[in-house]
Amino acid sequence: MDSMDMDVLHACARWVAEGRRCELVTVIKTWGSSPRPPGALLAVGDDGSVVGSVSGGCIEDDLIAKVRAEGLTRLAPELVSYGISADQAHRFGLPCGGTIELAIEPLSAASGIGELLAQLAAHQMVARSLNLATGEVNLAPAAPGAQISRDGDLLTLVHGPQWRLLIIGAGDMSRFLARVASGMDYRVTVCDPREEYRDNWHVDGVELIHTMPDDAVLEMRPDARTAIVALTHDPKLDDLALMEALKSDAFYVGAIGSHINNARRRERLREFDLSDAQLARLHGPIGLAIGSKTPAEIAIATLAHMIEVKNKP
Template sequence: MNSTDLSVLKSAVEWLQSGQSVAIATVVQTWGSAPRPVGSWLAIRADGQVAGSVSGGCVEDDLIRRVQTEILTRNTPEMVVYGVTQQEAARFGLPCGGTLRLLVEPKPELAVLEQLLENISSHQITRRSVSLSTGKSTLTLGNRSDEFVCTEQEMQTTYGPRWRMVIIGAGQLSLYTADFALASDFEVIVIDPREEYAEGLNRTDITFSKGMPDDVLLEIGVDSHTAVVALTHDPKLDDMALMEALKSPAFYVGALGSRKNTQKRKERLLEFDVSEEQVEKLHGPVGLYIGALTPPEIAVSILAEVIAVKHGISVPKKV
């Protein structure tokens, strides 16, 4: 589960705090064209109220019934499988014979979920381990590279913003881009040493740094789960940041500017300690071409391109 499931976690915590019985279902394995990915979360209340989804609506009705009549009466997690046969897949609306394996926890621990909610709200990456034999869970420090694990003994899931976007510049376009990035489950860091922009940035959901962009990138340690987007239109700031970003494992590096300016920027970067192969990693002009004109539209195009690259979708070259 990523932090986009924050609303599901909040609902589960609120329901448990009010004394209601709640079960939590997690997608632990899929085959074929199952409609929801591993780690997807669903909270089910004893009266049938739900938050979240594990199948996009295909199996939820049957799962709610099973939770109400069977699972909530138990003390330990239960593995539930849908779509084992073509007939079952058709019955539950799973596309192309898809199969869904769910771990349902009938007695999630309120104290653990409250701590998890606090950690996610403060952008901490947290790993939750659940014992399948007892239902007890523990929280430990997570890592961006953690993988989902489910064995016969334990389920381990990492929660929180495992993807990060670093935005160079704190102008209007940057803030729109930050908003869309936050909505897409990115942790957002904005870097801008210019006082005139720093004064207007008072956001608790964004980490802001007044340092020089290249220095800050080195300090935070850019990894393969990080996207770097340079949006100041000031070569003194953008180019220095891009020099470090292009040499890093960042999965995406983009910069604002026309095709002509992008070509000039690449030529400048080649004069420094940046190889031709590294320079070719630069996405510029930043964003997919969708005819965007306004800052919000450009921000949408930027996030669209970042998400495409994140999921391994090829994007057309622009220069």
């Protein structure tokens, strides 16, 4: 889950601990265009303060106005729809005829937000089931790729990193890449066996491992929600990892370097009996061609390219 949604959960936990009334608002379903996807979160405090977002701002304004006029009066969860009519769609900034469905849940100590945050801090994926009739909450492990689901009164929301990113190399660019990817729903792992590069490398919430990169790829067992990026410029580290990555189901495999260096890399990889189809999956030079020069710019270009590949139909 992205960093904004984590901020929402932390705000909820803080308000509950302070004894304040608050509600957790979750996007359940959208029809037509929507600024925020299913699973996006918003916290509403008893003074009308909000953290997070479920729309472009108009729905938030409506929720705030109702809290300031009426207070927080819900005793049980409620499903609320916005944008059903053309007038509502225009008022709330939705496309004509578009709809967004929200679950609005009054929180208490029994809502399990603190326990949920503890499990997320341990990099676990968590299914939080909410009984819409009673407000009862249950937390359980969630499988990778699990989505929001509803079965009668039982609404199950999935929290935790939905995607994985393995970065080969602990350098400046990997630091920028790891920070931004962590806020974009990725569980990030950085692999570098070289002591001189890893000793002073640290990013909060990012795991740093010291095994050989090809072993790290094999241990990760990449699936269709995994990206692997090689950033060391060292063929001894990058090539074997890329060989294993290109044989996997990873949705994105990329390597830093110039067009000439990547052409040479492809020739080296051919010696490992990779097929033309497997070699064609290698993105190199890495990232979108936006004139990036600095490590931070190259990291942004790389993430933009990952988004483009991930979101292709």
